[in-house]
Amino acid sequence: MMKHRILSSTFLLAASLGVLPGSVFAQAAPMGGATMITPDQLKWGDAPPSLPKGAKLAVLLGDPAKEGTFVFRIRLPANYTIAPHTHPTSYTVTVLSGTPSVGLGDKLDAKAVHALKAGSFHYLPAKTNHYWLVKGPAEIEVQGAGPFGITYANPDDDPEKKAGVKK
Numbered sequence: 762m763m764k765h766r767i768l769s770s771t772f773l774l775a776a777s778l779g780v781l782p783g784s785v786f787a788q789a790a791p792m793g794g795a796t797m798i799t800p801d802q803l804k805w806g807d808a809p810p811s812l813p814k815g816a817k818l819a820v821l822l823g824d825p826a827k828e829g830t831f832v833f834r835i836r837l838p839a840n841y842t843i844a845p846h847t848h849p850t851s852y853t854v855t856v857l858s859g860t861p862s863v864g865l866g867d868k869l870d871a872k873a874v875h876a877l878k879a880g881s882f883h884y885l886p887a888k889t890n891h892y893w894l895v896k897g898p899a900e901i902e903v904q905g906a907g908p909f910g911i912t913y914a915n916p917d918d919d920p921e922k923k924a925g926v927k928k
Contacts, residue, residue, distance in 0.1 A: 796822055808835060810921050811911045815841055821902075825909040832904045837861060841895040844918035845869055847888045852905030854883040859899025864892050867914035890914050 798821055808816035815838040823831035834857070845867045854863075854877075862874035863883060867890040874894055877883060885891060913919045 803834065805836070811919070812843060813841065813920050823907065825905075825907050827907050829907055830904075831907050831909060832902065834900060834902045837893070837895045837899045837901070839895065839897050841893070842869070843893040845890050845892040845914040846911050846918075847890055847914070848885070848905075849887060849910050849912075850905055850907065851887045852885055852903055852909070854885070855902045855904075856881045856883075857900040857902055859895070859897055861899040861901065862894045862896075864894070866890055866892075869894075 803819040803821070805817045805819045807814075808818040817836040819834050821832040821834065823829050825831040825833060837859070856877045856879050858879050860876050860878045862876045864870055864874040866873070869892050871894060874892075916922060
């Protein structure tokens with residue numbers, strides 16, 4: 762089994778895409794420890810290379826690559842698929858827009874997915890094989906405890922491997 766890969770503090774964006782560190786992190790209003798972010802304060806950037814190209818990501822809270830609580834949003838384009846994979850930690854998803862579909866297992870089965878319309882909630886325990894199929898654009902919010910990473914059930918599905926990125 763592939764060793765779990767932990768994403769860097771900027772989700773590998775700085776190294777692989779030339780994005781300045783912290784550029785996908787929202788600028789929260791200082792509230793004595795509380796965090797308040799309006800949609801116009803979100804800093805969207807390309808998702809990490811461990812995901813198929815086309816997704817955009819904005820970190821709202823914490824650093825997903827480090828220990829501790831994190832929250833990020835991800836915009837998934839139409840006709841987007843994330844092959845079966847696992848994460849080292851549990852996490853939750855709230856669907857903000859669109860109707861992405863999630864399936865469980867180590868093989869992609871379009872007939873066995875559950876469509877999650879806006880407002881839906883999804884909890885996934887650590888190390889559970891799952892996959893995403895997105896027909897139309899969707900935005901989800903992911904919350905959990907880091908460090909967050911991704912390991913594909915079939916290493917050949919890893920977008921970094923397909924792109925020839927050395928680990």
